[in-house]
Amino acid sequence: MSTISSIKETLKTSTTCESISSANENEWPSFGGEANTEPKDHFIRRNGIEFAGTHLLIDFWGAHNLTDLELMERKFRECVEKCGATLLHIHLHHFTPNGGISGVAVLAESHISVHTWPERGYAAFDIFMCGDAQPEKAIPILKGAFKPERIMVGEQLRGMTQSASDN
Numbered sequence: 001m002s003t004i005s006s007i008k009e010t011l012k013t014s015t016t017c018e019s020i021s022s023a024n025e026n027e028w029p030s031f032g033g034e035a036n037t038e039p040k041d042h043f044i045r046r047n048g049i050e051f052a053g054t055h056l057l058i059d060f061w062g063a064h065n066l067t068d069l070e071l072m073e074r075k076f077r078e079c080v081e082k083c084g085a086t087l088l089h090i091h092l093h094h095f096t097p098n099g100g101i102s103g104v105a106v107l108a109e110s111h112i113s114v115h116t117w118p119e120r121g122y123a124a125f126d127i128f129m130c131g132d133a134q135p136e137k138a139i140p141i142l143k144g145a146f147k148p149e150r151i152m153v154g155e156q157l158r159g160m161t162q163s164a165s166d167n
Contacts, residue, residue, distance in 0.1 A: 042109070042131035043159065052159025053110060053130030058139065060123040062149025066116040067099030075145045076105045076112055079138035085109045085129055109133045123148070128158065 043052050065071055069092055080087045085107045092103030098119050105112040110128040117123070123146060127135040143151065 043161070044131060049157065050161040051157040053128060053133070053157075054135050055128040055156040055158050056126070056135050056139075057154040057156075058125040058127065058142065059152040060121075060125070060142070060146055060148035060150075061152075062121045063116075063123050063146040064121070064148075065146050066101065066118040066121070066123055067094075069094050069101060071145055072101055072103065072114065075141055076103075076114075079112060079127075079141050080105060080107065082137045082141060083127075083129060083133050083135055084137075085133045107133075112138065121149075130158075 043050055072092055073090060076090055076092075077087065079085075086109060087105060088108055089106045090103065091106075092101055094101055098117075100118055101114060101116045103114055107129065109130050111126070113126040115124045125138075125142060127138050129135040139151075139153065
């Protein structure tokens with residue numbers, strides 16, 4: 001039997017898989033709302049364009065405090081609040097020996113993520129928020145905390161239902 005076949009067979013007969021597949025549907029989380037209303041998809045319309053949300057790619061060069069895990073978490077939480085988003089979970093990881101940080105704040109509206117290279121003074125932030133959330137409000141918060149010498153910001157409208165030229 002090949003290694004892949006052996007792994008597939010092990011997964012088929014695993015008791016862990018059986019317990020996962022037999023989870024009680026009544027224990028799953030539910031979401032409120034009127035029974036006969038159409039669910040809101042959180043797409044928005046701005047300047048005549050309908051889309052799912054705004055995705056910002058932010059590069060900080062010459063930045064400081066890029067090894068400070070507690071500061072990063074505080075600023076993620078502040079960004080979530082200021083942007084009007086809903087925090088579900090934050091996970092940050094500290095690397096050694098350079099002290100770099102990688103992490104994500106999982107949001108009901110999507111996410112904020114970071115990867116830092118303190119030895120280069122570089123941080124890459126990725127902020128995607130759908131609906132009415134305002135991810136651009138995170139930029140001054142992050143800028144104030146990490147004091148970059150240079151910032152590059154890219155914006156992408158995700159899930160556009162039509163091109164701008166169609167308007």
